Amino acid sequence: MRRFLINQAKGLVDHSRRQHHHKSPSFLSPQPRPLASSPPALSRFFSSTSEMSASDSTSSLPVTLDSINPKVLKCEYAVRGEIVNIAQKLQEDLKTNKDAYPFDEIIYCNIGNPQSLGQLPIKFFREVLALCDHASLLDESETHGLFSTDSIDRAWRILDHIPGRATGAYSHSQGIKGLRDVIAAGIEARDGFPADPNDIFLTDGASPAVHMMMQLLLSSEKDGILCPIPQYPLYSASIALHGGSLVPYYLDEATGWGLEISDLKKQLEEARSKGISVRALVVINPGNPTGQVLAEENQRDIVNFCKQEGLVLLADEVYQENVYVPDKKFHSFKKVARSLGYGEKDISLVSFQSVSKGYYGECGKRGGYMEVTGFTSDVREQIYKMASVNLCSNISGQILASLVMSPPKPGDDSYDSYMAERDGILSSMAKRAKTLEDALNSLEGVTCNRAEGAMYLFPRINLPQKAIEAAEAEKTAPDAFYCKRLLNATGVVVVPGSGFGQVPGTWHFRCTILPQEDKIPAIVNRLTDFHKSFMDEFRN
Secondary structure, eight states: OHHHHHHHHHHHHHHHHHHHHHSOOOSSSOOOOOOSSOOHHHHTTOOOGGGOOHHHHTOOOSOOTTTSOHHHHHOOOGGGSHHHHHHHHHHHHHTTOGGGSSOSSOEEOSSOOGGGGTOOOOHHHHHHHHHHHTGGGGGOTTHHHHSOHHHHHHHHHHHTTSGGGOTTSOOOTTOOHHHHHHHHHHHHHHHSSOOOGGGEEEESSHHHHHHHHHHHHOSSTTEEEEEEESOOHHHHHHHHHTTOEEEEEEOBGGGTSBOOHHHHHHHHHHHHHTTOEEEEEEEESSOTTTOOOOOHHHHHHHHHHHHHHTOEEEEEOTTTTOBOOTTOOOOOHHHHHHHTTOOTTTOOEEEEEESSSTTTOOGGGOOEEEEEESOOHHHHHHHHHHHHHTOOOOHHHHHHHHHHTSOOOTTSTTHHHHHHHHHHHHHHHHHHHHHHHHHHHTSTTEEOOOOOBTTEEOOEEOOOHHHHHHHHHTTSOHHHHHHHHHHHHHOEEOEEGGGTOOOTTOOBEEEESOSOGGGHHHHHHHHHHHHHHHHHHHOO
């Protein structure tokens, strides 16, 4: 078994090295290659390029790294990158070699995947899903003793919109009309402005919607997208895949990851001076990986900027339920635009929402939507054509998206239990965020901004020069070097800041707040002990 794992790991690293040999630099700077040498517990998971198998080097197969689309080679996604691959190998090896490591489990703090870390699904949502997927239960008398009355009623209403109650059949390419009606009503209730169900495109999570818009807007490297740095790597990856140029604007860490309009203007003008046609502005609110929540006044400035410069505003709002501080509140960009008096003919705005985040955390169900406003009818026909190529999004995800935007209301049978579940999850997230924030800020050379929202912390680590030199000697980014050492010593998986972009010369990592509360003290203790040892080892 161990030999199999070693060979698999060697193949992984050989592939990674060949990839870095061929690909262009990443969206901001060249990315690090795998470690040339590693601490003992990790060394079995690396091999040199000289150990490349004969079958790889002499293969006569028609597909090689030289012949595939170079845009694929350029694309990177750090959230599930090299460190996570190493962690997965370690997790397998732990099953048979527990005594070889100073930890007994891998704790994945690399990705916003709540239910994988112990969060329970919302009972009402799952009851409705179960009844819709097994509709014959609705005809059984025993069902009323097992399911809440409002989940039964909601399932009937949903199934009434699906011909033949067939949740395994294709739907309209934009999604089931009755569910889009519900979502539009939810948006209207949230914002206080009308929403049209024909503007809603239901998708398998928010990611396909982002890809769809990039495909629509980008035709060559002369087309650019203004994107925050740090950013969620979906954006840099999708821009690379669709052949465009990422135009970075830097969030200001010193002001709590603030977004400065002056920097937007500077970056826009610089890109245009290079012949790049900037098509859109991406804003992630609440922020990923940075966790800030934009002030409404700042959002007004952003909307006005997009209006003045003729940019599409791409609003990533998947963390709209995740706000943890009393002095901040989520406002959708559509609400802000409408409150400024901008209508359909004034500004192009696409808002993204997902069932994967918030308090629901239904990542594996792959549900989400985009609300597309401010596009001409002929362009909307092209968006619909792209949606049609994919036939439709999955029906369970569509149902969940409607439930997220129309949960139980006061007086419903499930309302009290639903509110207890929702508030319990969100209050626990706020508590975990604060605990981790305080722990990080207590570490030597580490500063971490307030966790206002989303599901992550993005601390800055001021690494000793000796650590930076050691990383350079191993041909890896200093923050990746730190994160690998952290994994090797503690089993805790975080993502280097270099995978999200950062101001040159600064180093960070992203850590989720999602491990359950009983795991947080262990994470804090492991991180604290590791960091002290690391700093002592590399102290200048």
